[in-house]
Amino acid sequence: MRLIISIVFIFFLNQSLLAEPLLKSQIDRLHQYAGHWVSSDNIETENFGAFPAIKMKNISTMNNQSMQVEVLQYQNGHYKTLLTELIGYDTKSDQIIALGQNQEGVIFKGKGLFSSDKKWTMRDVDMLGNFYLQVDFEFQSPSNILVEGFDVTGKSLWKTRYIKSNPKDKNIGIQLVSVHQEMLNDPAGTLRELGRMGYSYIETFVYDNGTFYGMSPTEFRQEVRLHGMQFMGSMTFHDLPASDNWESALKWWAKTIDDHVEAGVHYLTTSNNQLKGVTTKLELQRYSDYYNAIGKLCREKGITFAFHNHADEFGDVEGTRIYDYFLEHTNPAYVYFQADIYWMKVAGVEPVNYFKKYPNRFLSWHIKDYKELGASGNIDWMEIFHHAEFNVPKYMVAEVEEYTYPPLYSVQLAWEYLYYKILN
Structure with a gap:
């Protein structure tokens, strides 16, 4: 009898979990990236100071199908643009496509997909078709992303934790x-x-x-x-x-x-x-x-x-x-x-x-x-x-x-x- 009760309980628990709405479309998953973000003090913490090393502003456009991204780095007492990017979902290829430019003037394009509602990979090339960067995103919560860049061999180049920090100036x-x-x-x-x-x-x-x-x-x-x-x-x-x-x-x-x-x-x-x-x-x-x-x-x-x-x-x-x-x-x-x-x-x-x-x-x-x-x-x-x-x-x-x-x-x-x- 206890075994039957346990099986019934597990069944209904699983049904309850399955009933939880998920982010199924690439558009909805991508929209998690919208907002104002700052880098944490290091990847092991979610804390950040008054002047985080990186600030990122991602503004949704086209009914949440794409977003304009600006990444700024704190340098010599000022925030300077590190890169700009347009990221959007392409209905024809069923891919997330990016086109960006860094502060050295290099324009890159990338494509990728969410493999789940929490994990996203983009592979970027420059305009000559040469490998530029692979970036993996892991959404650990709606306000916490671990982002890691890799070279062509799969070696990790850098890792950053972004914490959402949307403005509060409109008192909502x-x-x-x-x-x-x-x-x-x-x-x-x-x-x-x-x-x-x-x-x-x-x-x-x-x-x-x-x-x-x-x-x-x-x-x-x-x-x-x-x-x-x-x-x-x-x-x-x-x-x-x-x-x-x-x-x-x-x-x-x-x-x-x-x-x-x-x-x-x-x-x-x-x-x-x-x-x-x-x-x-x-x-x-x-x-x-x-x-x-x-x-x-x-x-x-x-x-x-x-x-x-x-x-x-x-x-x-x-x-x-x-x-x-x-x-x-x-x-x-x-x-x-x-x-x-x-x-x-x-x-x-x-x-x-x-x-x-x-x-x-x-x-x-x-x-x-x-x-x-x-x-x-x-x-x-x-x-x-x-x-x-x-x-x-x-x-x-x-x-x-x-x-x-x-x-x-x-x-x-x-x-x-x-x-x-x-x-x-």
Whole structure:
């Protein structure tokens, strides 16, 4: 019996592993190379100083089919271009093709393939057809590449470790539900990847009796900061209590708020999964009173409270839309709103109409699409972000919950979409 159970367990484990989305196409695999990279202090470490020996900027073009590469070397107090290169996937030959030039003026061309989603080899020749260099790439994580050059005999000439170091100047946040399983399995490693991808801050939703992913508020704050980000926001949940439990609910919130203050959080949000059962405005008013009470507790401790929507908020109760009722019957001094733009679109309402009518009520946007951000074409992000009648709120938080790719790849695409295509 134990043998049968073990076989069944192994089968389902293998099925689970097989279900994990992989990078199957050469184009998707090549896109891992996009971004800003720096060389580590040596190949045995991932650490790098203020002036890494090498900086590399790889900008995707042609719908991620190719990228423009510039490699710079630190020389005599300045970064000077070491080589430039255009790398792309050629559909006719099913090869990755490169054309580049180094600082000596030598133009080279190369071709190669990914043998897996993590290993890539390019063989370069000069314009006379002579062997120039073979380069092997090993992606040890989405933000960590080991690159090695070989001569014609296969002798190693050099080896460099590149660490992704995307810019953070556009202040883009990430909701950690996007990488929920990764955070449960390896919170420190996942935060490291997100920080290197260019995210400036995180928003979490796993507060549990004073802990975040098993860490105390102070420990989690320090872990987030270690990876170059801030712990800005947290989604927390405590259902509207029965009338005789009101005080105990507010006591729970007071403890929760204290823990978040210790963690350095700037704002708390909550959502409501009970709205399908609401039938009267009297019930809506009780929710409004509840949110006002929570918001007041937050304000007294120096943090901001906001209500997060899904689609149910846009249903009607006694002829009034629930979301509109909350906007009109919560105190603007205590209760802000975090607009989940995806769920607004699912509900059939136009987010811009709310942002125009209530320009000062929205603390944050959740920026999410039907799969990877921007992939569906169903949401006009340019209109939303560049509208003349309202400003982008203080906190813009990317979120991915449906995936074509592995989650860490998908959240990298979300950052790139916002950084390069929307916030330009």
